[in-house]
Amino acid sequence: MLLEVTSLDAFYGDLQALHQVSINVDGGESVALVGANGAGKTTFLKCVSGLIAQKRGAIAFAGIDIVHAPAEAITRLGIALTPEGRMLFPSLNVEENLQMGGLNRRHGHWNLQRIYQLFPLLAQRRLQMPNTLSGGEQGLVAIGRALMANPRLLLCDEISLGLAPVAVDLIYASLAAIRSEGTAIVLVEQDVKRASSASDRVYCLLEGKVTMQGASRDLDAGELTRAYFGT
Amino acid sequence: MVWLGTIINGVLLGGLYGLFGVGLALVFGVTRIVNIMHGEFIALSAFIALGISMLFPNAHPLLLLVPVVVVSFGLGFALQALLVNRAMRLPDPVAPLLLTFGLSVIVRNLMVEAFGVNPRSIRQGDFAQLSIDVFGISIGVLPLVTLALAVVLFLVLQFVLRRTEIGRIVRATADNSETVRLMGVRPASVYNIVMGLSFALAGVAGLMLALRTTFTPFSGVERLLISFEVVVMGGLGSFWGAMLGGIALGVAQLVGLRLNPNSGFLYGNLVFFAFVMLRPNGLFGSRL
Numbered sequence: 059m060l061l062e063v064t065s066l067d068a069f070y071g072d073l074q075a076l077h078q079v080s081i082n083v084d085g086g087e088s089v090a091l092v093g094a095n096g097a098g099k100t101t102f103l104k105c106v107s108g109l110i111a112q113k114r115g116a117i118a119f120a121g122i123d124i125v126h127a128p129a130e131a132i133t134r135l136g137i138a139l140t141p142e143g144r145m146l147f148p149s150l151n152v153e154e155n156l157q158m159g160g161l162n163r164r165h166g167h168w169n170l171q172r173i174y175q176l177f178p179l180l181a182q183r184r185l186q187m188p189n190t191l192s193g194g195e196q197g198l199v200a201i202g203r204a205l206m207a208n209p210r211l212l213l214c215d216e217i218s219l220g221l222a223p224v225a226v227d228l229i230y231a232s233l234a235a236i237r238s239e240g241t242a243i244v245l246v247e248q249d250v251k252r253a254s255s256a257s258d259r260v261y262c263l264l265e266g267k268v269t270m271q272g273a274s275r276d277l278d279a280g281e282l283t284r285a286y287f288g289t
Numbered sequence: 290m291v292w293l294g295t296i297i298n299g300v301l302l303g304g305l306y307g308l309f310g311v312g313l314a315l316v317f318g319v320t321r322i323v324n325i326m327h328g329e330f331i332a333l334s335a336f337i338a339l340g341i342s343m344l345f346p347n348a349h350p351l352l353l354l355v356p357v358v359v360v361s362f363g364l365g366f367a368l369q370a371l372l373v374n375r376a377m378r379l380p381d382p383v384a385p386l387l388l389t390f391g392l393s394v395i396v397r398n399l400m401v402e403a404f405g406v407n408p409r410s411i412r413q414g415d416f417a418q419l420s421i422d423v424f425g426i427s428i429g430v431l432p433l434v435t436l437a438l439a440v441v442l443f444l445v446l447q448f449v450l451r452r453t454e455i456g457r458i459v460r461a462t463a464d465n466s467e468t469v470r471l472m473g474v475r476p477a478s479v480y481n482i483v484m485g486l487s488f489a490l491a492g493v494a495g496l497m498l499a500l501r502t503t504f505t506p507f508s509g510v511e512r513l514l515i516s517f518e519v520v521v522m523g524g525l526g527s528f529w530g531a532m533l534g535g536i537a538l539g540v541a542q543l544v545g546l547r548l549n550p551n552s553g554f555l556y557g558n559l560v561f562f563a564f565v566m567l568r569p570n571g572l573f574g575s576r577l
Contacts, residue, residue, distance in 0.1 A: 107471060129470035139471050147464040154457050161458070162473040207472070 059118075060085040060242050061106065061137075061211055066115035068098075068105050068266075075101040076113075076266045083211065088233070088243040090253035090274065093263035094286060099246040100142050102263070103213045106244075107139040108132040120210070133162045138209035142216055144200040146188040153184040155199050159206030166208030167239045173202040176235055194225025201232060211242045218252065230256050250282065264288050292547075294426040299543035301429070303536030304436030305501070308494035309512050310519030310531040311443065312487035317520065319463040319483045322373070326389040328513030329396040330488050334361050334495025335411075335504045336404055342411045350413040350500050351434070357492045365488025366481045368392075373484065374477045393509075400506035408503035417500045435497045439535075442493065443528050446486075459483060515554075518561040524571025533572055537564070 061083040068076040076098050083089050091099050104110045106117060108129035117125040124132055138159070146155050156173055174181035177198045188196055197217050204212055214233075218226040233243060233256055247253035254260050254274040262270040262285040270285030272278075283289070313327045324330075338357045342350070376388040419430040450456035459479055462469050466476040498504060498512070518538060523530025538557045545556025 109467060109470065128475075130473050130475050133471055133473045141468060141471065145465055145468040147461040147468070149460045149464050150457060154461075157454075157457060158461050158469070158472045161454075203472075 090257035136210035159203035299540030301432035303539030306535030312490035328509030330491035332509030361492030366485035369484035
């Protein structure tokens with residue numbers, strides 16, 4: 059098991075955002091996390107990547123306990139996050155943004171050249187500032203930046219949000235290429251169809267709890283709707 | 290000819306003012322902290338330079354730059370690591386400002402205790418009195434060196450921020466201090482370096498000030514105002530803006546003093562006032 063999260067509780071101050079969440083991801087596997095706004099999907103990803111310190115439970119990554127590790131240390135173990143809203147650095151051009159991802163000095167398949175092969179569009183835009191790019195191009199930079207860390211586990215927080223369908227197709231096609239390098243992916247999505255077609259397994263979150271899990275191919279639509287909306 | 294000389298000397302003085310402001314601009318640009326203690330950085334650096342000059346009475350004054358920069362970088366780094374980072378972790382965004390305000394009062398009074406209030410100066414050889422004659426205009430070598438030094442430091446700083454990995458990290462941290470953590474960067478470590486650099490730049494300014502004129506523990510307070518005016522005129526966080534702002538203030542001050550020898554910094558302040566009314570975002574509104 060690559061990522062093993064057991065009975066995770068997370069808090070923002072007095073507010074509990076996750077309740078006893080247990081989610082597993084195998085090496086090379088793609089897992090989708092679906093749920094409505096405020097279900098705790100982003101919180102879960104922030105816990106795993108170390109951005110939320112107020113948590114209890116167990117998070118093991120490749121057998122190492124990381125529940126109390128800070129984000130700076132977790133990236134070196136091989137977990138990368140493309141954060142909600144992409145969070146590119148506006149003062150850095152495309153290439154510099156990508157280089158930031160490579161700071162953790164993990165060796166592996168991905169480097170600037172390989173990213174440009176995967177996304178030829180970015181090679182043309184390498185000296186442009188992020189705010190001059192389209193939303194889809196910004197999404198590619200965010201994924202490229204995360205890949206530069208050569209992660210064993212890539213966490214994607216709503217990478218398709220607000221993008222044109224063409225751009226979403228491009229991004230999801232790249233996920234397949236990323237998986238072929240053996241990288242496991244956790245995909246947070248609101249679009250259930252998208253998420254299940256790009257994943258092996260699906261977890262559904264509702265109000266900070268896991269309400270359903272199962273293989274993506276034999277999802278029961280009615281059961282998923284109940285898990286999603288809590289009806 | 291007299292006026293031309295005045296303006297040239299004003300430009301040269303602007304180099305010193307630019308140096309006053311650039312460290313303040315750097316810290317604000319990266320940490321968003323308004324460092325009230327910046328004036329004390331300058332005054333303390335002048336005393337550090339004085340102390341080091343006593344240890345090496347025969348050294349060329351410009352050689353003092355090296356130890357002064359090293360000591361002030363260390364002090365800035367330690368200040369950030371031990372105190373300011375803690376204040377930055379508090380939920381109240383005003384805490385770091387209050388901290389630097391309190392520290393400025395403490396440091397100023399500690400300097401009074403340690404060094405007294407009599408004006409001091411560094412008299413190292415006759416370097417500070419040298420001047421060259423260009424078409425009948427007398428130009429001081431020290432102000433010329435100060436401006437040249439400021440330009441070189443600005444270029445180096447610009448190069449480091451734009452072209453090196455550490456510069457990239459500093460800019461990214463200024464943009465988003467949470468996201469850089471995902472890349473393995475500890476923001477507090479970046480702030481330590483930035484505060485060290487800021488103090489080192491103030492150290493250069495403090496040494497040049499000490500070579501040029503007399504100073505007391507209260508010299509920093511007066512220079513803090515100039516530093517602020519320089520930064521605001523340049524546009525918050527812009528280095529070349531700080532330089533141009535410094536030059537505008539330097540020229541205004543010297544021209545004003547020629548019009549009325551008792552005016553002090555009045556004309557500089559008037560130029561600043563007019564500037565803020567006309568261009569409230571500064572020369573360059575950009576960041577870093």
